Amino acid sequence: MKDTVRGWRHIPQRYNLIGSKCLECGKVFFPKRIICPECRRKGQLEDIKLRGEGKIYTYSIINTPTDEFKTIAPYVVAIVELDDGAKITTQIVDCNPEDVKIGDEVEMVFRKIREEGDDGVISYGFKFRIKK
Amino acid sequence: MAGIVGYGVYIPLYRIKVEEIARVWGDDPEIISKGLVVQEKSVPAPDEDTATISVEAARYSVKRAMIDPQKIGAVYVGSESHPYAVKPTATIVAEAVGASPNLTAADFEFACKAGTAGMQACMGLVDSGIVEYGLAVGADTAQGAPGDALEYTASAGGAAYIIGHDNTLADFEDTYSFTTDTPDFYRREGKPYPRHGGRFTGEPAYFKHVIAAAKGIFEKLGSEPSDYDHVVFHQPNGKFYLKAAKKLGFSDEQSRTGLLAPFIGNTYSGATPIGLAAILDIAKAGDRILAVSYGSGAGSDAFSIIVNEEIERKRDTVPKVSELIEKKKYVDYALYAKFKGKLRMA
Ligand SMILES: [Zn+2]
Numbered sequence: 001m002k003d004t005v006r007g008w009r010h011i012p013q014r015y016n017l018i019g020s021k022c023l024e025c026g027k028v029f030f031p032k033r034i035i036c037p038e039c040r041r042k043g044q045l046e047d048i049k050l051r052g053e054g055k056i057y058t059y060s061i062i063n064t065p066t067d068e069f070k071t072i073a074p075y076v077v078a079i080v081e082l083d084d085g086a087k088i089t090t091q092i093v094d095c096n097p098e099d100v101k102i103g104d105e106v107e108m109v110f111r112k113i114r115e116e117g118d119d120g121v122i123s124y125g126f127k128f129r130i131k132k
Numbered sequence: 133m134a135g136i137v138g139y140g141v142y143i144p145l146y147r148i149k150v151e152e153i154a155r156v157w158g159d160d161p162e163i164i165s166k167g168l169v170v171q172e173k174s175v176p177a178p179d180e181d182t183a184t185i186s187v188e189a190a191r192y193s194v195k196r197a198m199i200d201p202q203k204i205g206a207v208y209v210g211s212e213s214h215p216y217a218v219k220p221t222a223t224i225v226a227e228a229v230g231a232s233p234n235l236t237a238a239d240f241e242f243a244c245k246a247g248t249a250g251m252q253a254c255m256g257l258v259d260s261g262i263v264e265y266g267l268a269v270g271a272d273t274a275q276g277a278p279g280d281a282l283e284y285t286a287s288a289g290g291a292a293y294i295i296g297h298d299n300t301l302a303d304f305e306d307t308y309s310f311t312t313d314t315p316d317f318y319r320r321e322g323k324p325y326p327r328h329g330g331r332f333t334g335e336p337a338y339f340k341h342v343i344a345a346a347k348g349i350f351e352k353l354g355s356e357p358s359d360y361d362h363v364v365f366h367q368p369n370g371k372f373y374l375k376a377a378k379k380l381g382f383s384d385e386q387s388r389t390g391l392l393a394p395f396i397g398n399t400y401s402g403a404t405p406i407g408l409a410a411i412l413d414i415a416k417a418g419d420r421i422l423a424v425s426y427g428s429g430a431g432s433d434a435f436s437i438i439v440n441e442e443i444e445r446k447r448d449t450v451p452k453v454s455e456l457i458e459k460k461k462y463v464d465y466a467l468y469a470k471f472k473g474k475l476r477m478a
Binding site: 011110112122127132 | 145177179180181183184187188191215216224227228230459461470471473
């Protein structure tokens with residue numbers, strides 16, 4: 001139940017890429033922050049809906065995942081640098097892992113993230129795919 | 133009457149060819165493919181389901197509608213493959229398009245016509261002034277038991293429609309439904325695969341309801357097949373679709389654009405809505421469209437629609453059906469079985 005509650009609380013960020021923007025220095029953060037690490041108390045953060053487009057900053061191919069993710073292996077996990085500024089860690093879907101390159105342009109999609117067994121909650125949220 | 137303010141479609145990237153499935157079961161691929169008029173079908177990735185397909189289609193529909201999603205007052209998702217037995221897909225869609233929390237939402241079920249039933253509910257809410265916009269989705273990740281005839285066609289995809297009064301790109305002239313108690317196809321609670329009545333699914337089921345619904349709306353409007361530029365029917369396969377068109381007196385020209393089963397298979401609740409979207413993708417202002425869905429159990433919803441000039445402004449804002457069909461990647465049966473969870477893991 002604890003996992004379910006935590007998952008539920010993260011729905012806005014996982015479904016719609018809601019991050020934070022500091023009105024003082026303009027930096028964008030994902031996930032959301034409570035204080036800006038640059039401006040500290042001077043900073044003022046507000047929610048921002050990130051656009052869900054960016055480039056692959058770096059990535060790695062997962063060949064031997066935990067049992068839970070066996071059906072999707074091998075798969076690519078990348079750090080994506082969003083056009084809005086923030087960097088996020090995400091899976092890259094619908095690709096041959098060997099075709100992925102640093103700098104590839106990517107866009108957000110909505111996918112299943114995990115299932116708690118066959119009778120638990122299904123978590124959904126963002127993943128990315130290469131733009132073509 | 134209300135109209136279509138925006139629409140969006142999603143079809144998974146993966147495809148499997150009928151001949152690949154036939155190879156595994158020892159069937160003659162040519163006989164199957166010609167008999168069904170289906171060459172290949174869409175396959176969802178392992179992390180796709182009716183909720184993710186609905187969200188992708190719904191996000192496109194909101195973008196094409198060019199509306200503030202907070203103005204959506206109703207979200208209905210029609211499917212026979214909702215991820216949860218209890219816990220609505222519609223709440224996931226509403227949250228993901230930014231429509232929550234001031235709205236009503238529910239999941240609809242009526243075999244393959246649950247999506248068009250949702251469209252009718254939205255029309256009613258819009259026309260009565262209860263909501264400004266309604267979002268209706270028809271989507272499925274259909275399952276056929278391994279080796280069953282349904283496995284050749286059961287596929288995945290969905291379409292979403294924003295129904296409203298202002299800035300419509302096409303307007304409903306009327307809708308008419310024909311419904312009876314007919315057990316042609318069913319799945320009991322807790323069972324993974326549906327059962328069907330073989331030949332019983334044809335004449336007394338699909339054809340009877342589709343034709344009665346089409347004739348019903350002709351009578352209501354005083355129209356006839358020659359008054360329409362395009363027609364689309366539910367398409368469990370290409371064969372039934374072409375036969376329904378012929379029986380009603382529609383030409384190949386009128387029915388061609390909406391027929392997608394040869395390329396993506398039977399997307400169940402997605403089938404008629406996606407076919408209608410393919411027509412809207414190429415329609416001109418003034419074009420008149422007849423759309424007739426079919427759901428086993430059984431019933432058909434018919435819609436008569438007239439396209440207006442707003443289509444030109446909105447058409448190119450999100451991917452068209454033809455682009456989604458052309459973008460594809462083939463899988464073999466082994467990968468398909470893994471994707472669809474047909475394998476039993478240790
Ligand atoms: Zn700052």
